[in-house]
Amino acid sequence: MNTLQKIADNKLIAIVRGARPEDILKIVQSLYDGGIRIVEITMNSPKALSAIEMVADQFGGEMAVGAGTVLDPESARSALIAGAQFILSPTLHAETIKLTKRYGAVSIPAAFTPTEILTAYELGGDIIKVFPATVLGPQFIKDIHGPLPQIPLLPTGGVGLDNVKSYLDAGAFGLGIGSSLVNTKKEVTEAYLEELTEKAKQFVSAAQL
Numbered sequence: 001m002n003t004l005q006k007i008a009d010n011k012l013i014a015i016v017r018g019a020r021p022e023d024i025l026k027i028v029q030s031l032y033d034g035g036i037r038i039v040e041i042t043m044n045s046p047k048a049l050s051a052i053e054m055v056a057d058q059f060g061g062e063m064a065v066g067a068g069t070v071l072d073p074e075s076a077r078s079a080l081i082a083g084a085q086f087i088l089s090p091t092l093h094a095e096t097i098k099l100t101k102r103y104g105a106v107s108i109p110a111a112f113t114p115t116e117i118l119t120a121y122e123l124g125g126d127i128i129k130v131f132p133a134t135v136l137g138p139q140f141i142k143d144i145h146g147p148l149p150q151i152p153l154l155p156t157g158g159v160g161l162d163n164v165k166s167y168l169d170a171g172a173f174g175l176g177i178g179s180s181l182v183n184t185k186k187e188v189t190e191a192y193l194e195e196l197t198e199k200a201k202q203f204v205s206a207a208q209l
Helices: 003-010 021-033 048-062 073-082 094-102 114-122 138-145 164-169 190-208
Strands: 012-016 038-042 064-068 086-088 106-108 128-130 153-155 175-177
Touching: 003 038, 003 064, 003 106, 012 021, 012 190, 021 038, 021 048, 021 190, 038 048, 048 064, 048 073, 064 073, 073 086, 073 094, 086 094, 094 106, 114 128, 128 138, 138 153, 138 164, 153 175, 164 175, 164 190
Parallel strands: 012 038, 012 175, 038 064, 064 086, 086 106, 128 153
Antiparallel strands: none
C-alpha cells in the first residue's frame, strides 16, 4: 500500500514533537499498539533525522513515518534520505513541494485561506494541511469542501477526541493530531506508555464512527 493510500485509509497522523531520541521507539510502539499507523516526527525535535531513521528501520512498512515542520527543500531532502515517506510543512513553500515530489514522496504543505489551499494543490501538494485549524473549526473544512471537493484537506492544530468525528464528517481527508495524543512534556514511564496506547485506541475508534 502506498503512503497516500495509507493516510486515506487510516485518517490519523500522530505528531511527535520534541521527544527525546531514546524515547522515540517506545512512543511509536505504544501508538502502534493503539492502532495508529502513521507518525510524523517534527524536524525541530532533538536528533530528528536519527529518530526518523530508527522508526523507518524498526517498523518498516507497518508504520508510515514522515517529517514535520519542514521549512525548506534541504531539510526535506535530508528527511527523505533518512527514511521519511511524507513531508509536512507549517507553511506553503513551492521548492519544498517540488523536491518532495521529485523524490516520489507525499507532499503535505500547509495553507489557511481558500486561495492558499488551491495554490498549494496546484503546486503539487498531495494533501493540504489546514493550519492552524484551531481558529477555523470543522465548519471551515465543510465550507472549503463545497467549491474545492477535489482537494484533500488535513486539519491540524486543536484536533482532539471531541472533534475528530466532526472534522471527518465535514469532509476532512485526514487529521494531524498533536499534544492531545502525544504529550512529550510528560515523563515517558510505563504508565505513560500504557496511557498513550489507550488514548490512541480512543482516537482510532472515534475516527471509525
